[in-house]
Amino acid sequence: MLSRWFALWGAFFLVLLVGEGVQAQAPDPKARIILGKAEFPINxxxxxxxxxxxxxxxxxxxxxxxxxxxxxxxxxxxxxxIVNGQSSSELTITQRYAAYDEGEFVVKPFTMTVNGLTVRSVGATLTVKPQPATASAPGTSATPVPAPAQEAPGIGLLDQLFGKPKPQEYVEPKDNAFLALVPDKTTIFTGEGVHVGLYFYLTPADQGLLAFHNFAGQLPDILRQLRQPTAWEESFNEQEIYPETVVAGGKTYLRYRLYEAEFYPLNAQPLVFPEVALQMIKYRIAKKPEAGLDNRLAGYKTYRTTARTIPVRVLPPHPLRDQVPVGNYQLREAIDRTAFRTGQPFTYSFIVEGRAT
Structure with a gap:
């Protein structure tokens, strides 16, 4: 009987030891794609x-x-x-897209690879609606953004006990920010390319004073004004709006690259870039900051570029116009694709070969 008792206890301890050696297996990695809502305003x-x-x-x-x-x-x-004492984490990376115009757009099916896992999306049909009606646009000065008045219950009794709180006074600090349209050449020949970039500059000290406001809604009108009817435009692909540190006039700035393109004039008409405007949020600062309050008042300020004109010169006459060889020649052409998308580059090549007479 005693030996049987020890045998049972031995089996029990064996089960405990085996159980302690077993570790919970980590769940397999999982990835999925999440699409935003299909209907939204352009802003x-x-x-x-x-x-x-x-x-x-x-x-x-x-x-x-x-x-x-x-x-x-x-x-x-x-x-x-945390479920049943087990902790798990999920990371989500989100890409934002700004619509150029209103209308209906199709997101074609696509795949992405995350940590070697292939995830697929069936795509979607998007409807970009007009921007909802808002109050009249503010002027170039920083105008406070009104907030809805809310009165807490019993505020009258508190006012009687402690007196009404005095409204904060705000001041508008001077900023060193500016908007600039920057070409890499001041004059060009017909067919010669010129790179044009639209940048917003601000000093590191201005970061707490300024913020972008409805950039997606302002961008289509800015692009419309920069279009050149007498030039071929090759816009750059994906542009992340992030600051890069540059030095201009001996001062350090944070530069935001808002738009850039290469223009190739088709004739000798000058490229004319008008003044374009960008509205930003600018904060006023409380004259006497108080603990527990934001001590800032949001307003608007509009920044404008300087209008620019780039003269286009006619190509000089061919120096060997009277010595061009005459004979039987053949033109061979080639193109690297037959289906295109707006703004997508393609390669065209040609060869002239033959025998002069």
Whole structure:
């Protein structure tokens, strides 16, 4: 009987030891694609996200390019869940897209690779609606943004006890920000390319005073004004709006690249770039900051570029016009593709061959 008792206890301890050696297996990594809402006004972003759980993010492929939209920065969020004492995290990376115009657009099916996992989306049909009606646009000075008045219950009794709080006084600090249209050449020949960039400059000290306001809604009108009817325009692909440090006039600035393109004039008419405007949020600062309050008042300020004209010169006459060889020649042409998208470059080549007489 005693030997049987020890045998049972031995088996029990064996089960305990085996149980301690077993470790819970980590869940397999999972990834999925999340599309934003299909209907939205033009002043809001469309979003495409992917989420990853079960593993840290190592690498992922590029988000798709959408016709009619411009990529406008990414963001990331991490969500941690605890279930039955077990902790799990999910990382979400979101790409924002700004629509150039209103209308209906199609997001074609696409795939992405996240940590070696292939995830697919069936695409969607998007409807970009007009911007909702708002109050009249503010002028060039920083105008306070009104906030709805809210009165807390019992505020009258508090006022009687402590007196009404005095309204804060705000001052508008001077900023050193400016908007500039910068070409890389001051004069060009017909057919010669000129690079043009639209940049917003601000000093590091101005970062807390300024913020972008409805950039997606302002961009289509800015692009319309920069179009050149007498030039071929080759706009650059994806542009992330992020600051880069530059030095101008001996002063350090943060420069935001808002738009850039290469223009090739088709004739000798000058390229005329009018003054364009960008509205930003600018904060006023409380004259006497108080603890527990934001101590800032949001307003608007409009920045404008300087109008620019780039003269276009006619190509000089051929120096060997009277010595051009005459004979039987043949033109051979080639193109690298037959289907195109707006703004997508292609390669055209030609060869002239033959025998002079």
């Amino acid at each position: 809001e972003y469309y979003t495409i996200s992917f989420s990853l759980s079960g593993a840290p993010l190592e690498r992922y492929s590029a988000f798709p390019d959408l016709e009619g939209f411009k990529k406008s920065g990414k963001s990331s969020t991490t969500t941690t869940r």
